Amino acid sequence: MGLESFREKIKExxxxxxxxxxxxxxxxxxxxxxxxxxxxxNLYESRFSKRLEGVGIDVKASTRSATYFQVDSKVLxxxxxxxxxxxxxxxxxxDQYRDFIRDYLWRAVPVDTDKYTAIAELRGxxxxxxxxxxxxxVDKPIQTCLFMVGGGLQAPHNIVIAEEGSxxxxxxxxxxxxxxxxxxxxxxxxxxxxxxxVTYTMIHAWNxxxxxxxxxxxxxxxxxxxISYYMTLANAKSIQTFPKIYAKGDTSRAYSSSIILALGxxxxxxxxxxxxxxxxxxxxxxxxxxxxxxxxTYARGRIVGLGEKVKGHVECRALSLSSKACILxxxxxxxxxxxxxxxxxxxxxKLAEDEIIYLMSKGFDEKEAESIVIRGFMDVSIRGLLxxxxxxxxxxxxxxxxxxxx
Amino acid sequence: MGVGNKVIVRDVSISVGYSDVVFILxxxxxxxxxxxxxxxxxxxxxxxxxxxxxxxxDITDLPMNKRVELGxxxxxxxxxxxxxxxxxxxxxxxxxxxxxKEVESRIKExxxxxxxxxLLDRDLFADLSGGExxxxxxxxxACLNPKLILVDEPDSGVDVESIKxxxxxINEILGRNPGTSALIVTHSGLIxxxxxxxxxxxxVDGVITMEGSPRDIFTHVMSKGFKVLxxxxxxx
Numbered sequence: 001m002g003l004e005s006f007r008e009k010i011k012e013x014x015x016x017x018x019x020x021x022x023x024x025x026x027x028x029x030x031x032x033x034x035x036x037x038x039x040x041x042n043l044y045e046s047r048f049s050k051r052l053e054g055v056g057i058d059v060k061a062s063t064r065s066a067t068y069f070q071v072d073s074k075v076l077x078x079x080x081x082x083x084x085x086x087x088x089x090x091x092x093x094x095d096q097y098r099d100f101i102r103d104y105l106w107r108a109v110p111v112d113t114d115k116y117t118a119i120a121e122l123r124g125x126x127x128x129x130x131x132x133x134x135x136x137x138v139d140k141p142i143q144t145c146l147f148m149v150g151g152g153l154q155a156p157h158n159i160v161i162a163e164e165g166s167x168x169x170x171x172x173x174x175x176x177x178x179x180x181x182x183x184x185x186x187x188x189x190x191x192x193x194x195x196x197x198v199t200y201t202m203i204h205a206w207n208x209x210x211x212x213x214x215x216x217x218x219x220x221x222x223x224x225x226x227i228s229y230y231m232t233l234a235n236a237k238s239i240q241t242f243p244k245i246y247a248k249g250d251t252s253r254a255y256s257s258s259i260i261l262a263l264g265x266x267x268x269x270x271x272x273x274x275x276x277x278x279x280x281x282x283x284x285x286x287x288x289x290x291x292x293x294x295x296x297t298y299a300r301g302r303i304v305g306l307g308e309k310v311k312g313h314v315e316c317r318a319l320s321l322s323s324k325a326c327i328l329x330x331x332x333x334x335x336x337x338x339x340x341x342x343x344x345x346x347x348x349x350k351l352a353e354d355e356i357i358y359l360m361s362k363g364f365d366e367k368e369a370e371s372i373v374i375r376g377f378m379d380v381s382i383r384g385l386l387x388x389x390x391x392x393x394x395x396x397x398x399x400x401x402x403x404x405x406x
Numbered sequence: 407m408g409v410g411n412k413v414i415v416r417d418v419s420i421s422v423g424y425s426d427v428v429f430i431l432x433x434x435x436x437x438x439x440x441x442x443x444x445x446x447x448x449x450x451x452x453x454x455x456x457x458x459x460x461x462x463x464d465i466t467d468l469p470m471n472k473r474v475e476l477g478x479x480x481x482x483x484x485x486x487x488x489x490x491x492x493x494x495x496x497x498x499x500x501x502x503x504x505x506x507k508e509v510e511s512r513i514k515e516x517x518x519x520x521x522x523x524x525l526l527d528r529d530l531f532a533d534l535s536g537g538e539x540x541x542x543x544x545x546x547x548a549c550l551n552p553k554l555i556l557v558d559e560p561d562s563g564v565d566v567e568s569i570k571x572x573x574x575x576i577n578e579i580l581g582r583n584p585g586t587s588a589l590i591v592t593h594s595g596l597i598x599x600x601x602x603x604x605x606x607x608x609x610v611d612g613v614i615t616m617e618g619s620p621r622d623i624f625t626h627v628m629s630k631g632f633k634v635l636x637x638x639x640x641x642x
Contacts, residue, residue, distance in 0.1 A: 352486065353450075354486045357449065360470040361448070362500055362550065363475065365469075365471045372491055372499065376488055376490030
């Protein structure tokens with residue numbers, strides 16, 4: 001089948017799925033949102049640049065090995081500063097790599113998953129294609145930025161290929177201007193080949209009227225590794241995401257950590273699924289939720305053990321900071337392998353009075369004590385990141401802590 | 407003093423002078439810990455009658471953290487585990503708060519003194535032995551340059567070697583700043599062997615029943631137990 005017929009078939013599948021609701025999360029009327037050409041903006045203008053810096057974006061990209069900017073439905077800029085790192089708008093990559101691109105299109109995320117994947121195929125635009133070439137180890141982060149200024153539908157399709165033995169660190173900042181109404185559906189597919197390693201740091205700061213439905217799939221080959229940190233620090237109207245990691249390769253490893261601050265009337269349904277297929281593959285899904293105001297949060301973690309001697313662990317911990325907030329921790333384990341070792345732990349609690357009083361007995365006032373306890377609660381093990389990204393993750397967690405104690 | 411609707415400490419009049427080391431002995435449930443918490447300003451403990459005076463100032467209604475600023479620091483018997491809060495980072499926070507400039511070297515010095523160098527990267531009080539908990543708690547107390555330390559059961563649930571280290575820590579805190587005093591609660595009285603005291607009280611059912619030198623009080627308690635006296639305070 002040629003590329004054109006393949007793409008036609010994809011479109012047909014998408015059309016059938018256009019009214020298929022997502023398995024999780026509130027249902028959104030996707031027809032209310034249409035892609036928009038962005039207004040002309042200067043990213044260096046402080047009202048834009050401050051917003052972007054808030055989600056870890058280096059607007060000048062001087063500390064990055066490659067960069068990609070998309071505003072609403074338009075690709076604004078893309079450039080690689082590093083030999084061995086290729087970055088292109090996906091449409092351009094499809095033209096350029098007609099011979100192999102179909103091996104990576106809608107494989108890790110099926111196009112008929114739900115109405116959001118369908119709308120991304122049929123009406124989405126933009127998205128990046130990143131390829132880290134064989135054996136290349138990148139010591140500066142690759143950044144991608146998806147910015148909503150005019151609102152409407154933003155539905156980029158992204159593909160990341162880490163070739164054999166390569167190593168790369170991606171940081172993605174997604175944000176929106178205040179009061180802009182929109183639906184963000186980011187499709188991201190990762191293909192991590194043998195012995196390759198990818199870390200993916202995502203920082204989201206939305207506004208209270210935007211709906212967010214990212215769809216992410218990751219394929220891991222032999223002895224490869226994927227580490228992700230997802231942080232959301234300003235309330236969206238709703239976010240639903242459940243990335244699926246297929247640890248297909250033997251001794252492949254996946255770690256996913258979600259750090260969630262739920263504010264206002266936000267509805268969050270956030271989690272990760274790891275399917276352990278390869279012999280000796282490992283998966284760990286961790287979440288920390290701080291729930292305030294009237295927010296509703298589902299924190300999911302699911303591990304499926306299929307292969308021999310696989311190991312998985314799910315840890316969902318949540319802290320309720322409001323009597324009106326609702327939290328559901330949903331750790332799930334499924335095994336079809338007798339040698340699989342899968343464990344989980346989940347907890348939901350409030351700030352412990354004895355911990356606060358203990359810290360007050362060491363000279364902290366009540367707010368300071370709360371802040372120390374919350375920062376401790378949010379402490380997740382940070383592994384495998386470049387020092388600059390580790391600092392970014394820590395500073396975002398510090399910011400989340402400050403916002404939570406306000 | 408009471409907690410919730412329950413009156414726990416009913417008739418207590420004690421004084422701690424500059425450089426004094428005062429012990430309070432008493433059986434389980436006699437109100438020792440409530441008394442210390444009440445003096446420290448624990449918001450769960452209500453002072454129903456009477457007053458607490460420190461440096462000629464009535465501090466009965468002063469919040470806990472403000473009492474710490476005056477120099478009154480409680481060293482807890484069983485401090486809570488606080489996951490994710492590293493011992494070192496708490497020490498840094500406290501030392502910065504009290505205006506110490508050489509934070510790193512002060513932490514090293516304290517950790518060596520309290521034999522806690524290997525514990526600094528651990529979560530606060532999580533996965534520590536009884537002795538380690540006491541040593542870490544005293545190290546944190548020492549950070550605050552206290553004028554009066556309120557030490558709750560330093561000798562319970564620890565081995566003899568740890569008691570010596572704990573006692574050394576208390577003596578170090580007392581010796582560092584002239585005039586520093588201690589009010590030490592003990593069930594077993596073991597700590598009195600290692601920390602020279604100036605006075606001791608016995609508390610039973612929330613009432614002070616005996617007062618005297620630590621040696622006399624300890625000897626009496628060892629031979630006769632915490633016998634409740636019916637008429638007033640017996641001075642030994």
